[in-house]
Amino acid sequence: MPAAPKKTNKQPLRKRVSPKERARVDALFERFSTLAENPKTELHFDSPFTLVVAVALSAQATDVQVNKATDKLFAVYNTPQAIFELGVDGLIPWINSIGLFRNKAKNVIELSRIILEKHGGQTPLNREDLQALPGVGRKTASVVLNELDIEPAIAVDTHVFRVSHRLKLSAGKTPDAVEADLMAIVPQPYLTRAHHWLILHGRYVCLARKPRCAECQVADLCPSRELFLGG
Known part of the structure; x- marks a missing residue:
């Protein structure tokens, strides 16, 4: 039998970025930095736990919808113990204005239980443990870790996916592929803020x-602008 191929941790080589393209990308993110120097999530939170809950609730919902619900909820129940003691039926009335609220309520109660039983009531702040929580996938974990300045990460939602393609930062066909492209091409000094800039730009x-190309402050750096300006 032929020998099994040796395992390797090397990643496939990426297509080289031309100096001209590198300069465009650098200029793009430098421009974003002048428009919003230190952008933050628009979700309201006051602790790592409430951030995890808010981000988990925001799936297929707007930040405005989530904030309307969690502003009232977190004013009374804002710890894993307090949320867990509510139970699913007790939590639902607080979040029933958010899409998929029944399944989200189950996930929030279960993640609260796991935080209490497995992590001593302290929200885990590493990717592996975060992604092990119900309702917390890679995107949610990335938002939390990036927002708390723990790990540079770019969570690819519909806004980031769309903007990345229009700005020709990625041609990836999946969120994971776009994330990999962005992590490779975004200049290092801007990695912790790129996620927010792209979301805000898309939103x-x-x-x-x-798209409001006529009002866009990075239009001169956008390869797609002529498609929408009609010129």
């Missing part, structure tokens, strides 16, 4: 149906 300027 308020580079809209899905009708």
Whole structure:
């Protein structure tokens, strides 16, 4: 039998970025930094635990919807113990204005239980343990770790996915592929803020149906602008 191929940790080589493209990307993120120097999530939270819960609740919901619910919830129940003691039926009335609230309530109660029983009531702040919590996938973990300045990460939601393609930062067909491209191409000094800049740009300027290219402050650096300006 032929010998089994040796395992390797090496990643496939990425396509080289030309000096011109490198300069464009550098200029793009430098421009973003002048528009919002230190962007933060628009979700309201006052602890790592409430951040995890808020981000988990935000799946397929807007930050505004989540904040309306959690502002009232966290004013009364904002610890794993307090949330767990509510139980699913007790939590649902607080979050029933958010999409998929029944399943989210089950996940929040279960993640609260795990934090209490496995982590002594302290929210774990490493990727492995975070992603092991119910309702916390890679994207949620990335948001939490990046927001708390623990790990540079770029969570790819619909806004980041769309903007990354329009700005030609990635041609990836999946969120994971786009994330890998962004982590490779975003200049190191901007990695902890790139996630927020791309989200904000997609949420308020580079809209899905009708991007505001005429108002866009990075339009001169966008390869897709002519598609929407009609020029």
